[in-house]
Amino acid sequence: MFHSLRSASSRSGAPNYSFSDDLLSARAASTTTTESPTTDADKLRPQQRPQLNHPLPDPIPDERLGFAFSSTKASPTRASQSRPPSGTGPPPEPPKPAAEFAPSTRESDPPTRNGGAIPEIQEGTAADPWSRISRRKRQAAMLRAATLPPTASSSSGPGGIGLKRRFWKSVTVVTKDDMNEIHLDSRALRRPDTKSIIRLPLTKPSLASALAIEWDQLVSAQQATKQHMIPLTSLICRALDIADEDAQGKTAIRDSIAKVLLRYLDTDSLLCWAPVPQHPEDGRNDAGYTLRELQEEAYSTVVSFLTTRVWPGVTIVPVLDETSIMPRQQEPGTREVVQGWMLGLSAWELAALERAALAGKSLLMAARLVVEWSGDGGNAVVQTPEEEALNKKRWGIEEAATAVSLEVDWQTNQWGEVEDTHDVEKVDLRRQLGSAVLLCAGQGATDVSANKAKL
Numbered sequence: 001m002f003h004s005l006r007s008a009s010s011r012s013g014a015p016n017y018s019f020s021d022d023l024l025s026a027r028a029a030s031t032t033t034t035e036s037p038t039t040d041a042d043k044l045r046p047q048q049r050p051q052l053n054h055p056l057p058d059p060i061p062d063e064r065l066g067f068a069f070s071s072t073k074a075s076p077t078r079a080s081q082s083r084p085p086s087g088t089g090p091p092p093e094p095p096k097p098a099a100e101f102a103p104s105t106r107e108s109d110p111p112t113r114n115g116g117a118i119p120e121i122q123e124g125t126a127a128d129p130w131s132r133i134s135r136r137k138r139q140a141a142m143l144r145a146a147t148l149p150p151t152a153s154s155s156s157g158p159g160g161i162g163l164k165r166r167f168w169k170s171v172t173v174v175t176k177d178d179m180n181e182i183h184l185d186s187r188a189l190r191r192p193d194t195k196s197i198i199r200l201p202l203t204k205p206s207l208a209s210a211l212a213i214e215w216d217q218l219v220s221a222q223q224a225t226k227q228h229m230i231p232l233t234s235l236i237c238r239a240l241d242i243a244d245e246d247a248q249g250k251t252a253i254r255d256s257i258a259k260v261l262l263r264y265l266d267t268d269s270l271l272c273w274a275p276v277p278q279h280p281e282d283g284r285n286d287a288g289y290t291l292r293e294l295q296e297e298a299y300s301t302v303v304s305f306l307t308t309r310v311w312p313g314v315t316i317v318p319v320l321d322e323t324s325i326m327p328r329q330q331e332p333g334t335r336e337v338v339q340g341w342m343l344g345l346s347a348w349e350l351a352a353l354e355r356a357a358l359a360g361k362s363l364l365m366a367a368r369l370v371v372e373w374s375g376d377g378g379n380a381v382v383q384t385p386e387e388e389a390l391n392k393k394r395w396g397i398e399e400a401a402t403a404v405s406l407e408v409d410w411q412t413n414q415w416g417e418v419e420d421t422h423d424v425e426k427v428d429l430r431r432q433l434g435s436a437v438l439l440c441a442g443q444g445a446t447d448v449s450a451n452k453a454k455l
Contacts (some may be wrong), residue, residue, distance in 0.1 A: 016450045079080060166224075171216040173208045180208040182215065188422035189215065191237050194244075196222035203375055204348070205241065210438050211236065232435055239351035239439060246347060257354050258342045261363050262335055266319060268326050269362040269404045271301050275322030291410045298403040302368045305395075310371055313339050316364070338363075349374050352440035359432035369400045375442030385444065 123451075141295035168184035176182075178276065179199040182189040188197045189211075200208045202205040214232050223229045242253050274291045277283040283290050303316050314337050322366050372395045402409070405426070412422050 017447055068249075086373060100194065107375040128211060161280075165325070166218055166221050172207075175202070176421060177200060180205070181207065182212050184215065189233075191240065192239070195413050198233075198240070200236070201442065204438075207236070207438045230434055232438070233353060235355055235435055235439055238354075239347045242347035242350055251343075254350065256338050257350060259417075261342060261354065261357050261366075264361065264363040265330065265335065266332070267365050268319065269360060270295075270302055270364050271316070271318045272320040273299075273318055273322075274407070285413065293376045293409065294406050298406060302364050302403060305368055306364060310367060311341060312339075341367075347368075348442075349440045355439070356433055359429055360400065361434075362404045365400050365404050368395060368435070369397075371435045372396075372438050373441045375440070393434040397430055397437060400433055401426070401429050 020418055168187070170185060172183050173180055174188075177199075180202060181197060181199055184207065190197055198211075199212070214230060218224055218229065218321050227234055245251070245253050253366050255338045273295045276292050277290055299318065307316065314334055316334065317330065317331075317332055342350065342353065352374075353370050356369050357363045360366065408422070408425075417423055
């Protein structure tokens with residue numbers, strides 16, 4: 001039977017195997033070798049493995065891939081040695097949850113996991129959730145302690161930990177050498193850059209009182225280092241910087257302010273109008289006015305005042321309407337007249353003009369406000385007694401804010417306000433315009449002399 005199988009395989013061209021020889025050689029090897037056990041891999045020797053009749057071709061380089069494929073050639077391999085699994089020590093511990101997800105370790109609710117207790121977390125460590133809660137409570141107490149009134153007896157939170165409180169108890173306005181100074185107890189308030197004492201003219205008592213109130217509302221020394229906490233102080237220092245440059249005969253700050261503000265004249269908020277409605281009854285408010293009519297009224301009120309008292313003979317035209325693609329340029333000579341007027345303002349008036357123009361995006365509104373409230377008159381034409389009697393009502397902060405916010409007010413009245421956005425912007429605009437009024441407002445020389453006589 002084996003002979004027939006061998007002859008059949010030889011005739012078919014298949015590899016010639018000898019089953020009897022293989023079995024005999026394997027049995028002989030197992031009986032003669034007693035030093036080391038044999039494995040299944042040792043039964044097939046490399047010389048007894050079938051050989052390929054048709055070997056693979058040589059490697060063909062692939063230029064596209066940048067490497068060559070190599071053929072697999074039969075090579076003798078080492079016999080594998082199987083070893084039983086072994087190890088030392090206990091098995092590794094299971095992963096532990098993060099600190100914020102760690103279960104409670106209180107006795108009232110003992111936690112268990114797979115029938116065993118969870119390892120306790122040492123108190124006072126970062127992984128202890130109760131220590132994190134207590135730390136956050138201390139931080140909240142520190143913040144509450146920092147916002148206490150200045151007259152509070154304690155200056156620290158629980159445990160003696162608190163934010164550094166202010167070093168002054170009272171803020172007063174002191175008149176010294178015909179100037180007003182702000183004193184923090186016995187220390188005079190100084191400028192942050194030059195360390196010189198902030199001295200305000202006697203013609204501006206309201207400005208001195210407002211500056212004293214600003215510093216009296218601070219509850220910690222850290223707040224004095226934040227510019228948004230002392231906006232009036234920053235504005236006063238800006239005016240004092242301009243005054244120092246004027247005393248030195250320099251004009252760098254004045255020229256830069258005039259250059260920036262002239263850009264607002266080309267795209268002034270009062271000179272950009274909404275298109276006329278296609279139908280007369282469309283786009284009207286409850287009072288029956290369109291947005292275009294309100295803008296024209298605000299424009300005529302401000303521009304007529306400026307072209308008669310501040311810039312006589314100057315014509316100011318709208319720069320953008322429904323027929324304009326690009327802003328229209330003002331007539332030749334208008335910019336030169338406006339620039340010359342700005343350069344002639346005092347340091348206090350120029351700083352107030354800059355603040356109001358940047359806040360309302362309108363140079364015309366800022367000029368109208370400064371001229372209305374300036375103690376020096378803003379280099380405007382003096383009114384006659386008849387004109388003063390006719391114009392008893394002063395153009396104030398509310399009128400200025402309404403004039404430059406017509407479009408925003410129109411949209412919010414129609415669609416509603418966005419909470420914490422439109423309402424905050426309205427208040428902030430009036431705050432900045434109020435600081436500009438305080439900066440330029442003042443008493444005349446006659447009023448100051450009368451106050452001195454009373455003292």
